[in-house]
Amino acid sequence: MAMNSASAMARIAILGATGYTALELFRILSRHPTARVVAATTRQTDRPLISSIHPSLTGLFDLSCENLTPEEVGSSCDIAFCCLPHTASMEAVPKLLHAGCRVVDLSADYRLRDPASYQQWYGHQHTDAERLSQAVYGLPEIFGPLIPPASLVANPGCYTSTSILALAPLIAEGLIDPQGIVIDAKSGISGAGRTPKLSNLYSECNESVTAYSIGNHRHTPEIEQVLTDVGGQAVQVAFNPHLMPMDRGIFCTIYPRLLRSGTQAELLSLFRRYYAGQPFVRVVDHIPATKDVAYTNFCDITVRFNRDQLVVLAVIDNLIKGASGVAIQNMNLLLGLDQRTGLLGC
Amino acid sequence: MAMNSASAMARIAILGATGYTALELFRILSRHPTARVVAATTRQTDRPLISSIHPSLTGLFDLSCENLTPEEVGSSCDIAFCCLPHTASMEAVPKLLHAGCRVVDLSADYRLRDPASYQQWYGHQHTDAERLSQAVYGLPEIFGPLIPPASLVANPGCYTSTSILALAPLIAEGLIDPQGIVIDAKSGISGAGRTPKLSNLYSECNESVTAYSIGNHRHTPEIEQVLTDVGGQAVQVAFNPHLMPMDRGIFCTIYPRLLRSGTQAELLSLFRRYYAGQPFVRVVDHIPATKDVAYTNFCDITVRFNRDQLVVLAVIDNLIKGASGVAIQNMNLLLGLDQRTGLLGC
């Protein structure tokens, strides 16, 4: 599809090409004017065509998935997206960086700055702990200026982005109690990945709502770390994820305790000021639906204030703004491009 | 289907036979050994067969829906289920009672004891206010002994039942702060009824999660009234409903503030003691899914306690335990039957 000259093209690699976040990266990159996928990796050794793994990509990419080493990938591309599981990423990333490419890591391996926290929540010792402090947390609306010069971007978790974007203005202004913030999150099933398990079978998930990891989900420390950065004092959240019978979308309903008085209109104004100039956050008056942002990189947010209870409501598409869309946004910043390129407009 | 002798049969009427709660009453009654539907009403005047309104009932009921007056219905049946919209119910109920039948009202008209509260939340003056104090709130697990002698049972709202059952043991024991209890409720779309509106179209609801009436839903005063009865001190909740892309099911995630220390195991024991002998409440160790109770009259409840945050999780089928199943449970109690009849076992 590329109509631009090859010389201007950034060379892109996708490690772990068989999952949903990789598919979504391919879809977005098929529309990107100055980035070109030159390598896709898998552990399979039979060099399957990408269209045999993802039939929807037929005709869009004429590329085989190969069992390449990180060194091979790193020496032949400018930017590598790591769509590997956690622990696999921290093995590949040092080699990719050493070989000379920059990395957007979609796993959790470089999101937490504290290796002890990583060990506590993920149950593994971090094998690349010294690099944790160099990784930039890839939420452009919060850490935008840090991203362009980075070598390694830790792409945020899907629940995390939504929660942070919904709370950052309130935390930054010190308007809410930073302790005991209840986050009730609802996600579509694609967040569970493409590996077959009983819990992500159609007949188990369809026509059903359930919850999991109540109070102890791994995105908890990530939300707390970033919001603590934003507000300058320790934030503690009660994060509770639920599964909804739909492909994609996250809806976060958040119940902070307001410390000062304020009206709904004032709070909406605060959010609008905080996100002024951010192309992918839409502060809206109506209550958003996940469908409003499906297949887009938008995060829609509103607030409600009734009977002394503040509620913040925020939605994203978990595969786009929650994973591959923000990853492209980060790639654009790394490449010195307008962050909207390939994501919005033409 | 009736194989029993007609003489033992209770004569049942269903007012407002075209909606989903009426359909569900018909389905359950097709299995009930000692109740027989003798009348079904509609405002349509062409006497449609019930099977033309609800094709799934073909062969199960050989009955026409007629434009009968409440007086006609009341004089020819023992128990009338009112599946009318609010305000329509309070016109029909006095006439039904006066004609000599007993009533299970599935509308909201007789649920709030205080006519001022009714006016505040429903925007209509109550025209049968003096009867509000006589109506029994039809949640058998809480008000069981009051139901058998009643003439008028106010069948609870779907969100209400779930919320009350999930909180009653904690409120009764005084374990939680009765103020500011956050209830995050998720419902399937059938709760929105069968009247065509943009907001309940397939293409609007499918693949989407949204919220509505944040902090000001009409079930709020109902939950507060009953829990105040249970605990003996004023309860105030922040009730927040969401719509899930599925037919049926309610999932309530509730965030109370625990006043004393306690373990998860102790709290589960408390719930098990409180609901001992109740056939339709199952206190479970696992996190329930709405699918576990779909097409049943069960309410499954569990609790989680992590990082000082208590969470109560409860599920029902909104059309059964949330409407027509509990209505049959109430009917059974009115008729002096085992409350499980037609709902559980054979």
Next chain:
Amino acid sequence: MAMNSASAMARIAILGATGYTALELFRILSRHPTARVVAATTRQTDRPLISSIHPSLTGLFDLSCENLTPEEVGSSCDIAFCCLPHTASMEAVPKLLHAGCRVVDLSADYRLRDPASYQQWYGHQHTDAERLSQAVYGLPEIFGPLIPPASLVANPGCYTSTSILALAPLIAEGLIDPQGIVIDAKSGISGAGRTPKLSNLYSECNESVTAYSIGNHRHTPEIEQVLTDVGGQAVQVAFNPHLMPMDRGIFCTIYPRLLRSGTQAELLSLFRRYYAGQPFVRVVDHIPATKDVAYTNFCDITVRFNRDQLVVLAVIDNLIKGASGVAIQNMNLLLGLDQRTGLLGC
């Protein structure tokens, strides 16, 4: 739930208790007045409670799944339902029968009379070929009188039942060309079973329609065998299954070539005569929807005749009339009960 005396109870075993057809058998049997599940088997050796495998059965069955041999099962029960995969069934069935119980086999192992056909379509040599001629094909609407005295009932496939019921009256009367009958079948995902595979993941199936085994699905010879029995001359069908994004339901659209002239009304009358007295076949004037029969043992059928093309439309619930419901219907006949017991009415 059993309220009847144990002495009158038939002792039931379910082999392969972890799948969806087993779950559905349990659900129906929880309402059956004279059958009681006494054994459930699994290859797991840790004796899991049935409620830990199927949380929806909590409180309904206090039973562990055990790794029992067919001999142990057969000697302690009256009727065994085999919910094992094909080839596993033909190992267990001879032992069950020899131990003295009767068997309703939900696998494909005893459906085809011709062992060569079994080998051709299933790719395995049949190891119990001599018993194929003794098995009765368990479609009561066609083979009803043969079932009560049988020892071994081969429960039909889900697509098969629907296709046969939709075509039998036309074939029996010789009204249609028995060759080249096009059957376009649409099924919910539960038909794919409960074993995790990429093809039955939520995120693969949801919001998608596809087809598989076009022209070569294994239910083809089964449909042809039974319809050949019905009509007395060789029937050949082009059977083409599709997957629909829903839990349960089969919709068959069938395109026969009418050999004589006839009106739609005459054809409907023919169907009504053919199924007179059959409680589970409803010949309807309207076009049925799978939802009309969901969670029931009904098969709804109609015909349309426009521009010289006859179309037969038939729906069932694939887990009930297509598997576990008809299995209970067969069990009832084996036990000398009304075939509706536990399935319809009270």
Next chain:
Amino acid sequence: MAMNSASAMARIAILGATGYTALELFRILSRHPTARVVAATTRQTDRPLISSIHPSLTGLFDLSCENLTPEEVGSSCDIAFCCLPHTASMEAVPKLLHAGCRVVDLSADYRLRDPASYQQWYGHQHTDAERLSQAVYGLPEIFGPLIPPASLVANPGCYTSTSILALAPLIAEGLIDPQGIVIDAKSGISGAGRTPKLSNLYSECNESVTAYSIGNHRHTPEIEQVLTDVGGQAVQVAFNPHLMPMDRGIFCTIYPRLLRSGTQAELLSLFRRYYAGQPFVRVVDHIPATKDVAYTNFCDITVRFNRDQLVVLAVIDNLIKGASGVAIQNMNLLLGLDQRTGLLGC
């Protein structure tokens, strides 16, 4: 979003802006480099913002929907998309053309050349019959060269496009019997439009498959007219639409009678030759799923040939290739652009 100079921009109007096809036009046009929406019409007179009608467009279009006359629209834009219901279109189109703009009509009003056929199938006399012969049928893969010079393009129906693309190569080569071609079509619910009706409510459609207009759907004469043009002899089809519980997607399973012998591989080759150079038709070896083409302008097609039965399988997204995507493809051709602009690549 427009980054190009306004001078090069085609001025676009959308009549009937509240429905799903209009929404989809907006979405695609938000990415189109050289087309700019300058007017959107509705019968509402309160000038609602387009983002209040379609919240997903928030921030993408700063435009009010106005109750404009066709004359006002026609004189201020280059191309008008008519998303009006049939009969409303044939009132507006003559005025739009007279005012000087070109029209892509998404209704059925200009698809049939014969006004008698229009009257027969739509039940209305055509009030602009003389223009029927001037309208070009907007299926670029078949009538591509006729579109660039046209003033009025009749955008095809969704079922129609799929059926025609799946049959044209076989009809053009005279390989199949042109009479009695069975088309079994499955559509998502968005095809039913955005006007609330009982039949498109979530709780009616979800978890259900049904059929409608068996043998007499209005797309029948449209399919027959175009395929008759393609093959030069009268084509007659038995077209049978079904509703699937999903938002978008059409799956057509087509059963032609092959007149000559041929292999599956030869037939696939024929399709590939016929569609060589067409960017939006992908002839694939695997059986496609509607999900493969969701949110794209692709039509994926394959064939299967088993036991003497040829089956053609084709999928599209009904709102894109079946409506608004092909409408943009037509607009591109009218404007002298690459037909992929805004639809594929960057």
